[in-house]
Amino acid sequence: MKNRKELLRGIPKIDEMLIAEQLVFLLDKHPRAVVVEELRKITENIRKGILSGEQDHVPSIEEIIERVKKNVTTEDRYSLRRVVNGTGVVLHTNLGRANLSPKTVEHLAEIAGHYSTCEYDLEKGGRGSRHDHVEEIIKQITGAEAAMIVNNNAAATMIVLAALAKDKEVVVSRGELVEIGGSFRIPEIMEQSGAILKEVGATNKTHIKDYITAYDEERTAAFLKVHTSNYRMVGFTKEVELPELVELGKKCNVPVIYDMGSGLIADLSRYGVDEPNVTAAMATGIDLILFSGDKLLGGPQAGILAGKKKYIDIMKGHPLARAFRVDKMTLAAAEDTFRQYLDSREVLKENPVLKMITVSKEELWEKAEKLKQALTKKAGGFEYSIVPCEDSVGGGSAPTTVLHGYAVEVDLKGIPVQKAETMLRKAELPMIVRIFHDRIRIHVRTVDMGEIPAIGQNFSQIKKLTEGGK
Numbered sequence: 001m002k003n004r005k006e007l008l009r010g011i012p013k014i015d016e017m018l019i020a021e022q023l024v025f026l027l028d029k030h031p032r033a034v035v036v037e038e039l040r041k042i043t044e045n046i047r048k049g050i051l052s053g054e055q056d057h058v059p060s061i062e063e064i065i066e067r068v069k070k071n072v073t074t075e076d077r078y079s080l081r082r083v084v085n086g087t088g089v090v091l092h093t094n095l096g097r098a099n100l101s102p103k104t105v106e107h108l109a110e111i112a113g114h115y116s117t118c119e120y121d122l123e124k125g126g127r128g129s130r131h132d133h134v135e136e137i138i139k140q141i142t143g144a145e146a147a148m149i150v151n152n153n154a155a156a157t158m159i160v161l162a163a164l165a166k167d168k169e170v171v172v173s174r175g176e177l178v179e180i181g182g183s184f185r186i187p188e189i190m191e192q193s194g195a196i197l198k199e200v201g202a203t204n205k206t207h208i209k210d211y212i213t214a215y216d217e218e219r220t221a222a223f224l225k226v227h228t229s230n231y232r233m234v235g236f237t238k239e240v241e242l243p244e245l246v247e248l249g250k251k252c253n254v255p256v257i258y259d260m261g262s263g264l265i266a267d268l269s270r271y272g273v274d275e276p277n278v279t280a281a282m283a284t285g286i287d288l289i290l291f292s293g294d295k296l297l298g299g300p301q302a303g304i305l306a307g308k309k310k311y312i313d314i315m316k317g318h319p320l321a322r323a324f325r326v327d328k329m330t331l332a333a334a335e336d337t338f339r340q341y342l343d344s345r346e347v348l349k350e351n352p353v354l355k356m357i358t359v360s361k362e363e364l365w366e367k368a369e370k371l372k373q374a375l376t377k378k379a380g381g382f383e384y385s386i387v388p389c390e391d392s393v394g395g396g397s398a399p400t401t402v403l404h405g406y407a408v409e410v411d412l413k414g415i416p417v418q419k420a421e422t423m424l425r426k427a428e429l430p431m432i433v434r435i436f437h438d439r440i441r442i443h444v445r446t447v448d449m450g451e452i453p454a455i456g457q458n459f460s461q462i463k464k465l466t467e468g469g470k
C-alpha cells in the first residue's frame with residue numbers, strides 16, 4: 001500500500017484533466033468555470049480523504065471525469081421542475097396546485113413571448129386597463145357587477161380589509177377564524193390590514209343575533225364570512241347562512257364580504273365535493289366575494305374579487321392594487337380558464353382539475369391497467385397489482401371528500417421501499433409516490449397518460465441500479 005505522500009502526488013492535476021478527451025466534450029456543453037470548479041471540488045475532497053486516512057487510493061482520471069459529468073448535469077437542472085404526481089391529491093399545494101389545460105398554456109406562452117394588449121386599448125389606440133381583460137368574463141360567469149384580480153386570495157382578503165375597513169370593525173364568527181396554512185390567519189391578516197376584528201358567537205355556534213348585537217352604526221365596516229375550507233365542524237353547531245347575513249347587511253347598510261377559499265363554479269355535487277358555489281353566493285345579492293384562482297377554479301395562482309361595482313372601484317384605486325397586481329401571464333391564463341366555463345359541460349372535459357375530479361372509475365381502471373402493462377414490460381422482476389385507493393381534492397378544499405380511485409401497487413421484491421422512493425424522487429423525471437405497507441403506490445388519478453413511459457423508465461432504472469447489491 002502506498003503512503004499518503006505518494007497518494008497525494010498521484011492526484012491528477014486539473015490542467016492535465018482539462019485536456020482529456022471526455023472532458024473536452026463536457027466543455028462543449030457546460031461553461032468552463034463550472035467544470036473547473038467541479039474538478040477543484042472533487043480533487044480537494046480526494047485530498048482531504050487521503051489526509052484523514054479515509055481514502056486509500058486515488059481514482060483514475062476517467063472516474064473523476066465521470067463524477068464531474070454527473071455533478072454538472074445535475075447542477076444544470078432547473079430548480080423548479082416538472083414532477084409526476086402519484087399521490088392522488090389533485091390540488092397538491094407542494095406540487096403547484098392546479099394544472100392548466102394545454103390550450104391555456106398555449107395562450108399563456110403566446111402572450112408571454114410577445115407584446116400584448118396588457119395595458120393597451122386597441123379601440124382607442126391608447127392606454128388601457130389590465131383589469132379589463134378578465135373583468136368582463138368574470139362578470140359573465142359569476143353574475144357580478146364588477147370584478148378584479150390580484151396575486152392570490154390572501155392578497156384579495158388583505159386589499160378588501162385595507163380598502164373598506166381600515167380603523168373600523170369587521171364582524172366575524174368565532175367559528176370562522178381560520179388558519180389556511182403558511183402564515184395566513186384571519187385575525188393576523190385583519191391586524192395587518194388595519195381593520196379591527198370584532199369576534200362574535202362561540203366556536204361551535206354563531207347566531208344572527210350575535211351579528212346584530214355586534215353591529216354599531218359608527219364602527220362597523222363589514223360583516224365577513226369566511227369559509228372553513230380546510231376543516232369541517234360537526235355535531236352541535238350552527239353558522240349563519242349567507243342569505244340571512246346578506247339580508248342583515250342590507251338592513252344595516254353594511255357590506256357583506258365572503259371569503260370563499262376555493263372558487264367552485266362547476267357543479268360537482270354529484271362527485272361529493274362539498275364546497276360553496278360562486279354563482280350561488282353571488283345570487284344572494286352579496287356585496288363582495290373572494291376566491292382563489294388555483295384551487296377548484298383550476299386556473300393560475302390568483303385572487304378573484306367579484307361583486308358590487310362601488311366596492312370594486314374603491315379597491316382598484318387603492319395603493320395595494322398596484323402592489324398586488326398580477327402579471328400578463330396570470331392574466332392570460334385566468335382569461336382562458338374563465339372562458340372555458342362559458343360551456344358548463346365542456347369545462348369538465350377541458351379543465352385538468354375538474355377532469356381529474358370527475359373522471360370515471362372505469363377510466364381510472366384503464367389508466368391503471370395501461371400503467372401496469374408498461375411497468376411489467378419495462379421493469380420486469382417487480383410485482384405489480386391494481387388496488388382501490390382513496391384520493392382527495394387537496395389544496396385545503398373539501399377536506400372530507402373522498403374520491404375513490406385506483407393505484408398501481410409495486411412489490412419491490414426485497415429492495416427497501418425507502419431506497420426506491422428516494423430514487424424515484426431523484427429520477428430524471430422525478431416522481432412523488434405513496435408508501436403503503438412496504439410497497440409503493442402510484443395513484444393514477446393525478447398521473448398523465450403521457451407520463452407512463454417515463455414512469456416505466458424510472459422503475460427500470462431502480463431495477464438496474466440495485467441489481468446485485470440489494
Ligand SMILES: *Cc1c(COP(=O)(O)O)cnc(C)c1O
Nearest residue numbers: 152153154180227229260261292
Ligand atoms: C385558500 C384560502 C385562502 C388563501 O388563498 P390563496 O389563494 O392560497 O392565497 C384564503 N381564504 C380561504 C378561506 C382559503 O380557503
